[in-house]
Structures are given as structure tokens and as C-alpha cells.
Amino acid sequence: MISCEAVSKVYPTRSGEVRSLDHFDLKIAKGEFLVVRGGSGCGKTTLLLALGGMLRPSSGRVMLNGEDLYAMSSQERAKVRSHSVGFVFQMFHLVPYLSILENILLAHPGKVSRSVMDRGQQLISELGIEHRVHHKPAELSAGERQRAAIGRALLNEPEFLLADEPTGNLDPENTAEVFKHLSEFHRAGGTVVVVTHGHAADAYSDRVIRLDQGRLVEINGERESTAE
Amino acid sequence: MILKELWHRKANTALSLLGLAGIVAFLVGFLTTADAAKRETRRITRDLGFNLRIIPGTTDMDRYWFDGYSSATMSQETVSRLAAQDGIFMSYNHLMASLKQPFQLQGREVILMGVAPTITSADKKKRPMGYSIKAGTLQLGFQVADRLGVKPGDQLSLGAKEFSVTKCLVESGTEQDIYVFGHLEDIQGVLGLDGQINEIKAIDCLCLTADEEPIKILRQELAKVLPEARVIQDRVQADARAKQRQMIENKFGFLSPFLLVVSALWVGVMATLNVRERRAEIGVLRALGYGSGRIAGLFLVKAILLGCVGAVIGFGLGNALALSVGTEIFKVTAKAIQTDWNLLGMAVLATPLFSAIASFIPAMLAVAQDPAVSLRED
Numbered sequence: 001m002i003s004c005e006a007v008s009k010v011y012p013t014r015s016g017e018v019r020s021l022d023h024f025d026l027k028i029a030k031g032e033f034l035v036v037r038g039g040s041g042c043g044k045t046t047l048l049l050a051l052g053g054m055l056r057p058s059s060g061r062v063m064l065n066g067e068d069l070y071a072m073s074s075q076e077r078a079k080v081r082s083h084s085v086g087f088v089f090q091m092f093h094l095v096p097y098l099s100i101l102e103n104i105l106l107a108h109p110g111k112v113s114r115s116v117m118d119r120g121q122q123l124i125s126e127l128g129i130e131h132r133v134h135h136k137p138a139e140l141s142a143g144e145r146q147r148a149a150i151g152r153a154l155l156n157e158p159e160f161l162l163a164d165e166p167t168g169n170l171d172p173e174n175t176a177e178v179f180k181h182l183s184e185f186h187r188a189g190g191t192v193v194v195v196t197h198g199h200a201a202d203a204y205s206d207r208v209i210r211l212d213q214g215r216l217v218e219i220n221g222e223r224e225s226t227a228e
Numbered sequence: 229m230i231l232k233e234l235w236h237r238k239a240n241t242a243l244s245l246l247g248l249a250g251i252v253a254f255l256v257g258f259l260t261t262a263d264a265a266k267r268e269t270r271r272i273t274r275d276l277g278f279n280l281r282i283i284p285g286t287t288d289m290d291r292y293w294f295d296g297y298s299s300a301t302m303s304q305e306t307v308s309r310l311a312a313q314d315g316i317f318m319s320y321n322h323l324m325a326s327l328k329q330p331f332q333l334q335g336r337e338v339i340l341m342g343v344a345p346t347i348t349s350a351d352k353k354k355r356p357m358g359y360s361i362k363a364g365t366l367q368l369g370f371q372v373a374d375r376l377g378v379k380p381g382d383q384l385s386l387g388a389k390e391f392s393v394t395k396c397l398v399e400s401g402t403e404q405d406i407y408v409f410g411h412l413e414d415i416q417g418v419l420g421l422d423g424q425i426n427e428i429k430a431i432d433c434l435c436l437t438a439d440e441e442p443i444k445i446l447r448q449e450l451a452k453v454l455p456e457a458r459v460i461q462d463r464v465q466a467d468a469r470a471k472q473r474q475m476i477e478n479k480f481g482f483l484s485p486f487l488l489v490v491s492a493l494w495v496g497v498m499a500t501l502n503v504r505e506r507r508a509e510i511g512v513l514r515a516l517g518y519g520s521g522r523i524a525g526l527f528l529v530k531a532i533l534l535g536c537v538g539a540v541i542g543f544g545l546g547n548a549l550a551l552s553v554g555t556e557i558f559k560v561t562a563k564a565i566q567t568d569w570n571l572l573g574m575a576v577l578a579t580p581l582f583s584a585i586a587s588f589i590p591a592m593l594a595v596a597q598d599p600a601v602s603l604r605e606d
Contacts, residue, residue: 046600054515055600075519082517089603093512097236098229106229107516152516164603 002051002160002191003027007060009046009214020046021057022214028193030159033186033204036195038211044195045164047211051193052085052162053077065159082109086153088182090165092145094137100124100148101133107155116155123151127181143174150181161185163194167201175200230530233506240502245538247494248583252542252575253549254487260550260568261557278429279462280320282310282450287426287458296403297328297339301424304344304412306454310428311347313453320430320446323347327415327425331408333386338372339407340386342415344425363411367395371405386410386418428457492586495534499527499590507597514599524591531587535580542579543572 009021020043028034028051036044049055050062053069062069064084069077081087086107094103104120105112112120124130127147129140137145146166153161163182167175175198183204186192194201202208210218217223234241283292284300292298307325325344330337345360361367366384368376373396378384382393391410399405416422443461450459503510513523547567554565 049600049603052515054603055598078514078517078519080517081515087512087515089512091508093508093603095229095509095512097232102229106513109517 001028001030001063001065002193003063004047004050005061005063007047007050007057007062009043009050009055010058019214021050023060024214024216026209026216028191030191031186031189033183033192033206034194035201035205035208036193036211037197037208042211043214044211046214048162048164048193048195052087052160053081054087082107083156084159086156086158086161088146088149088153088161088163088166090168092137092142092149092169094145094148094152096137099134099136100129100140100151103137103148104151104155107152120151120155123154124148126184127151128177141174142169143171143177146170146174146178147181150178154185158190160191160193163192165196166194167196167198172200179204230526230533233526234530234533237502237505240498240505241534244495244498244534244583245541247491247498248535248538248579249542249545250494251487251491251582252539252579253545255484256543256546256568256571256575257549257554258484258546259571260547261554261565278322278324278431280430280446280459281462282306282320282428282430282454282457282459284426285456285458295330297330298426301327301421301426302456304416304423304425306457307344307347307425307428310453320449321348322429322431324429325412325425326427326429327412327419327421328427329415329419329421331386331419333372333408334376336375337406338369339403340415340418341407341409342412342419343409344412361409361411362394363414364391365394365410366391367397367409368393369397369405369407369409370399372408373397386414389414389418488582492582495531495583495586496590499531499587500593503527503590503594503597506594508603510594510597511599511603515603520595524595527587527591527594528584531583531591532580535583536576538583539575539579540572543575546571 004021004024004026007021007024008019011018011020020041022043024043024047026047036047038044046055050057053062053064053072056070061071064080069080072080094100095106098106101120101124104123105116108116121130121133124133127150129144129147129151132140132144132148137148140148146169150166153163161182166182167178170178179201182192182194182201186204194205208218208220209216283298284302286300287298288300304325307323310320311323324346327340327342329340331340332338343361366386368378368384373379373393376384378393378396380393380395383390384393385391386408391414397404410418412425413422416424443459446459446461450457510523513526550565551567
């Protein structure tokens with residue numbers, strides 16, 4: 001389980017402080033498919049990065065399976081990210097000079113064993129990009145690139161998959177394809193948090209929350225005064 | 229991954245290599261030609277001539293400057309005595325004993341000059357300056373040879389003894405045009421001054437700078453060893469020698485650190501640009517759980533690889549430079565310019581280290597980069 005306890009994130013800017021998350025509380029159950037929605041600058045991405053151990057909150061705690069993520073050393077947090085968390089980004093962020101297989105295997109810490117290689121090949125097959133194994137990201141369509149990014153996120157069989165606008169650059173067909181893969185991970189017991197503007201993920205979700213100015217304002221379409 | 233990244237970002241790789249290979253090429257080229265430069269300078273300063281003269285202490289200096297030689301003489305063993313003194317070669321180098329006196333030759337007065345082989349320090353293994361003349365032979369100044377109509381290979385009598393002329397010197401435009409040079413013992417015999425000399429030519433040490441009043445130091449030292457002699461210094465020649473050597477040392481002394489700094493900045497800027505270009509990639513690696521050491525390692529290992537390749541390319545370029553340009557600059561000693569393979573080893577060891585140091589700050593910037601910021605920027 002992941003939870004946020006009174007998490008605030010404040011960015012100092014020249015024109016004053018910007019509060020991206022404001023005493024934010026949230027509990028995400030193991031195996032839940034959570035959709036986070038909200039306007040630009042409402043704190044969605046900040047929340048996702050904080051949940052993934054990538055962005056230290058200004059105050060509050062992020063608990064992962066009962067452990068305070070930001071009380072850990074940066075090395076311990078890196079280990080948690082490597083083994084328990086998978087990230088998917090809107091811009092895919094594949095390494096341009098590596099092949100699709102190499103990009104997926106990049107997620108594995110240390111030397112790539114035969115079993116890791118097999119796992120990578122299996123993911124590529126499941127994601128339907130086996131014909132692109134040795135291609136560079138620039139040679140793939142946007143949908144294929146995002147599927148490769150999902151493969152990279154899933155290589156280490158994480159507990160949590162955190163996706164930031166994963167379909168923001170995709171057409172409806174590829175959007176459906178991406179959510180199909182996220183849903184498969186979810187059905188296999190994984191926890192998914194998707195930050196998105198659209199409604200395509202709603203059909204797969206257990207819960208949809210909406211943020212506004214760093215606060216939780218809606219759960220499943222109902223206005224909330226307290227976060228649960 | 230590092231090799232693929234180097235190949236992918238060809239422009240950055242090529243420019244980084246340019247900076248590294250450039251400085252290695254300069255240093256290899258410089259060091260390869262430095263010996264040639266030293267040899268060349270030695271030749272030039274040798275051609276400037278000896279700048280110290282040790283003459284008998286009883287010399288009438290007014291007459292000496294008027295005649296150009298000392299009418300007094302001293303024993304030839306003084307030069308051996310001087311050379312045998314501990315540490316004397318720190319101040320006096322290339323000792324050449326000579327005897328110089330006027331002589332009537334076929335109705336005209338010439339200057340006979342007998343020279344002994346030059347003595348140098350056994351420790352320094354310096355090639356002796358000056359010239360040696362074989363016994364039984366003579367070298368004639370231009371005016372003497374011209375007047376007598378003598379050519380190399382002709383015989384010439386000095387008093388009762390006959391000599392073979394081996395060389396007729398080109399016109400020097402100095403009093404040496406009326407000189408007849410011979411082996412010291414031969415000239416001593418002709419002049420009836422066996423075992424006598426009236427001058428020891430030498431070169432002072434360049435460690436004595438003008439502000440130290442070198443002549444004062446030289447005189448103090450000589451007084452301890454040869455109280456019967458006195459030393460005079462040709463300041464014009466001494467200064468010319470010092471300037472010639474200092475000019476070369478100063479030029480390279482200024483250029484080397486300057487170019488090292490420029491090269492370090494160049495490599496550092498290239499590495500910084502590379503870090504900026506790879507912000508998202510670093511962010512993703514962070515997201516995948518890569519620690520600081522591993523990310524810094526990507527940049528530092530890359531810098532070391534570039535350093536190794538830059539060293540080899542620079543060594544090749546430096547040698548090509550030395551063997552082409554160096555032989556043009558140092559014409560006198562061109563043949564002595566050769567590839568120094570030891571420099572390759574030094575370059576391969578030092579350049580990766582230099583490259584890693586120059587890339588250290590950019591690597592730390594990569595480590596310190598906030599992945600959340602870089603991932604959100606795109």
C-alpha cells in the first residue's frame with residue numbers, strides 16, 4: 001500500500017511560493033487502479049513523482065508498505081524504485097541510442113542474465129512489438145514507443161506502476177492498447193496509478209480522484225472535503 | 229551503453245576528442261621537438277662563441293685590448309688544474325686552452341693560434357664546443373689564404389716546420405681573417421713556447437643571471453683555484469646566449485599551461501553540454517533506480533574512454549606535427565627528431581585522468597540534477 005500523509009510540496013519561484021500539493025492525504029490500496037485527474041498545474045505529476053520516491057515533499061510523509069519513503073537514504077530509495085516501482089511517462093523517455101530490447105533491459109540493475117533476457121523478450125512479445133526488438137526508438141511509432149516504455153516499467157515485476165499521461169501523445173487506438181496492458185498488470189495483482197487529463201482510463205479504474213490546487217476535491221465524481 | 233552514446237552523439241564526441249587530441253598533440257609535438265630545440269639552441273649559442281677568457285694575471289690589460297692577446301703566458305697545466313677542481317663546471321664550461329701570438333709569415337704579420345681539445349665535465353656528457361685541429365695541420369683565415377694563394381691540401385711552412393693546410397676559412401669580417409690556426413703543441417713549438425698558453429676560453433653557466441653580477445662570482449671562484457689568472461667576460465655574448473635560451477623556455481613555459489586550461493575548459497564545456505542534452509535520460513535512469521555513483525560513472529568512464537582515444541590520436545598528430553613542422557623549424561638538428569614511444573605511454577596514462585578531472589564537475593551536475601524537474605520539462 002502507498003499513502004500520503006499531509007504531504008505538501010512548495011516550489012519557491014521569483015514571484016513567490018507555488019504550492020503544488022497542499023496537506024494532501026491519500027491511501028492507495030494494494031492492487032488498486034487509481035486514476036488521478038485535474039487541470040494543468042494542479043499537482044498531479046508532483047503527486048506521482050512523490051509517490052515514486054522521486055520528489056521529496058516539503059512536509060508530510062509518503063509511506064510505502066509501512067515505510068517512510070523519504071526517511072530512507074537515496075540509495076535505499078533507488079533500490080525501492082528499481083524493485084517495486086515502474087514509471088511510464090508521456091514522452092516515453094526511451095534512450096535514443098539503444099535498441100528497444102536494450103531499453104527494456106536497462107531497467108534491470110546489474111548484469112543481464114539469461115532469465116532477464118527471456119523476460120524482456122517475453123514482454124516484447126506480449127506488447128506486440130517483437131518485430132521492433134532491434135530497432136531504435138526513433139524508428140517506432142508513438143504507440144510502439146509507449147508499449148516499449150511499459151515493457152521497461154514492467155521488467156522487474158514491480159508492485160506499483162505509476163503512469164504520467166501515458167496516452168497524452170497517442171491516438172485512440174493506441175490509447176486503448178496502452179490501457180489494455182496497464183489493465184493486464186492490474187488484473188495480475190499490480191497497483192496502478194495513472195495521471196491523465198482524459199477519461200479513457202476510467203473504464204479500467206477502481207477509483208478516479210480529481211485534484212485542484214494541490215488538494216483532493218473529488219472522488220469518483222463526488223466532491224470531497226476530506227481525503228480518504 | 230557508453231560506446232553507443234559516444235557513437236550516437238557524434239558531434240559532441242568529435243569535439244571532445246578534438247580538445248583532448250589537440251592538447252596531447254601540442255605536448256607530444258613540443259616534447260618531441262624540445263630536444264631538437266635544445267640542440268638547436270646549443271648550436272646557436274655555441275656559434276656565438278665562448279664568452280669567458282681566462283688569461284694570465286700579469287697581463288697588461290691596456291695592451292691586451294689593443295693587441296687582442298696577452299703577451300704574458302701561463303703553464304698549460306693550469307687548464308688541467310682548473311678542470312680537476314670539484315664543481316668548477318658549475319660555473320666554467322667547455323675549457324679550451326690556447327696560445328695566441330703574432331708571427332711573421334712570408335713578410336707579413338699574422339696571428340698564430342694554437343688550440344687544445346676542449347675539456348668538458350665528465351658528468352654532464354656535453355659535446356665539447358669549439359673546434360679541434362689535428363696535429364700537423366693548419367686552418368687559414370681568409371685574408372692569409374688569399375694573400376698566399378694557398379688552398380686546402382697545400383703545404384705551408386711555419387718557421388722550420390711544414391704543415392698541411394686542411395681548411396681555408398670563409399671571410400669572417402673580423403681580425404680572424406689574419407689568423408692561422410693549428411694544434412696547440414705545434415704552435416707552441418713554432419713560437420718556442422713549449423707547455424705555455426696565454427688564454428683559456430670558456431662558457432659561463434646560465435644559472436648565473438645578470439642581477440647576480442656573474443663576473444664577480446666567477447672571479448671569486450677563479451681566485452681560489454688559479455690565483456695566477458684572471459677572468460674577463462664578454463657581456464654581449466653572455467646576454468645573447470641567455471636571451472636565446474630563455475626565449476625558447478619562456479615561450480613554451482607560457483603556452484603549455486595556457487593550452488592546458490583551454491583544453492580542460494573545452495572538455496568541461498563539452499561534458500556539460502552532454503549532461504544538459506541527457507537530462508531526460510538521467511531522469512529516467514534515476515526513475516529506474518540508478519544510484520548517483522552509477523550515473524556519475526557513466527560520465528566519468530566516458531571521459532576516460534575519450535581520454536584514451538584522444539591520447540592515441542593526439543600522439544599521432546603530435547608526431548606528425550613534430551616530424552613535419554619540427555624538421556622545418558629546427559633545420560640544423562632535423563634528423564634527430566624522432567618518435568618518442570615513451571610519450572605514448574605517458575599520454576595514455578595522463579590524458580584519461582585529465583579528461584576525467586575536466587569532466588568531474590559536469591558529472592557531479594548530472595548526479596545533482598533533480599530528476600523530477602528534468603522529466604517534467606519534456
